[in-house]
Amino acid sequence: MTATKRVFFHVGAPKTGTTYLQLVLLRNREALARNGVLYPYERHDESFRSTIDFRGIGWAGMPPGEHAGAWDRVAARCRDWPGDTVIVSNELLGGATRERIEHGLGTVRPADVHVVFTARDFARQLVSDWQEHIKHRHQVPLETFVDDLVEKGIDAPEPFGEMFWGLHDAARVLGTWAEVVPPENIHLVTVPHAGGPRDVLWRRFCAVTGLDPDAYDPEGGRSNSSMGVVETELVRRINAEVMDLPNDSYDHLVRIQLAEHILGKHSPGLSLPPQHREWARKRSRELIDELSVAGYRVEGDLEELMPADQPGGEYVSPTELTEADLAPAAIRAATGLLRHSSDQRGRIGHLRGRLDAATAPRSSRDLAMELYRRARGRAGRALRRVRSR
Numbered sequence: 503m504t505a506t507k508r509v510f511f512h513v514g515a516p517k518t519g520t521t522y523l524q525l526v527l528l529r530n531r532e533a534l535a536r537n538g539v540l541y542p543y544e545r546h547d548e549s550f551r552s553t554i555d556f557r558g559i560g561w562a563g564m565p566p567g568e569h570a571g572a573w574d575r576v577a578a579r580c581r582d583w584p585g586d587t588v589i590v591s592n593e594l595l596g597g598a599t600r601e602r603i604e605h606g607l608g609t610v611r612p613a614d615v616h617v618v619f620t621a622r623d624f625a626r627q628l629v630s631d632w633q634e635h636i637k638h639r640h641q642v643p644l645e646t647f648v649d650d651l652v653e654k655g656i657d658a659p660e661p662f663g664e665m666f667w668g669l670h671d672a673a674r675v676l677g678t679w680a681e682v683v684p685p686e687n688i689h690l691v692t693v694p695h696a697g698g699p700r701d702v703l704w705r706r707f708c709a710v711t712g713l714d715p716d717a718y719d720p721e722g723g724r725s726n727s728s729m730g731v732v733e734t735e736l737v738r739r740i741n742a743e744v745m746d747l748p749n750d751s752y753d754h755l756v757r758i759q760l761a762e763h764i765l766g767k768h769s770p771g772l773s774l775p776p777q778h779r780e781w782a783r784k785r786s787r788e789l790i791d792e793l794s795v796a797g798y799r800v801e802g803d804l805e806e807l808m809p810a811d812q813p814g815g816e817y818v819s820p821t822e823l824t825e826a827d828l829a830p831a832a833i834r835a836a837t838g839l840l841r842h843s844s845d846q847r848g849r850i851g852h853l854r855g856r857l858d859a860a861t862a863p864r865s866s867r868d869l870a871m872e873l874y875r876r877a878r879g880r881a882g883r884a885l886r887r888v889r890s891r
Contacts, residue, residue: 557597635647732828
């Protein structure tokens with residue numbers, strides 16, 4: 503790999519459209535390749551596994567080394583790529599230590615390495631991060647979650663402090679990467695406030711990476727589904743009742759089916775508790791000041807990192823919702839899971855029928871016909887050999 507080849511490391515932050523961008527890149531992988539651009543993953547989950555290996559950490563109870571070799575395979579594709587651009591992307595890359603960054607980037611150099619960080623205002627990030635933790639079995643109330651992150655920073659109870667400030671704080675994350683990558687090769691892409699055109703993030707990302715935004719299909723990139731305040735609180739309370747579910751069962755039934763496919767957003771969106779709104783504005787202004795003097799290239803507007811005014815209406819506290827408030831969502835949850843169970847039973851019955859048909863003993867007539875067809879085939883082949891002689 504030569505230094506004329508650019509390798510972009512899109513390193514976060516979570517909840518800033520990263521999943522959307524990754525799925526658009528994966529969907530357009532062949533079209534990108536025809537234009538000299540490599541997205542080096544064959545499946546979406548390969549991005550996660552190679553990132554865990556890049557960082558040298560364990561995850562969700564797995565020890566370090568569980569995905570050993572995953573990054574080396576991705577790095578080899580980057581080195582062997584004959585085109586001029588490679589895009590590596592995972593929102594967990596932002597939490598890598600300097601030592602792991604140096605090691606990981608060394609596997610793709612002497613390419614021209616660039617870092618891309620997509621950033622969104624703290625008010626939206628805090629509540630979105632809480633919802634994501636709820637979708638991964640946690641039970642912490644929203645107010646406690648935010649209180650701890652505001653008052654204790656990265657020292658908030660595990661895993662919340664490190665997962666938020668270690669991945670979402672643009673100044674902290676990029677400060678570590680800037681120890682290895684020149685600031686002029688670091689790109690900050692701001693995520694606009696709600697209500698703007700759907701393709702703004704895609705176009706800004708393309709502007710940084712040199713892609714033609716109109717040459718690829720930006721649809722079909724599914725973002726992580728958001729729930730409303732009622733739906734998220736329902737899942738939080740359900741978590742206390744399903745602690746004994748195996749991880750793979752929880753992930754499929756609760757995170758994917760219930761939270762992302764069934765519940766949806768039928769209630770008001772999550773918002774920051776009122777007592778922390780002024781803090782969010784002050785901390786956001788400090789972040790903008792830090793980033794403005796860091797020498798990074800900005801695509802968008804740093805002022806978009808200031809929290810927007812809260813929508814009208816009073817703050818809805820998830821923890822103060824009554825069982826009656828949760829009842830409509832609970833009914834949707836029950837009926838949705840029943841329908842999912844019915845679909846699964848139907849698939850199991852269909853597969854069982856196919857298996858029974860494949861393994862059922864054949865009648866004497868079926869066996870006789872099979873022997874006849876085989877004998878006729880052998881006779882035909884023998885006759886053709888005689889004729890050829």
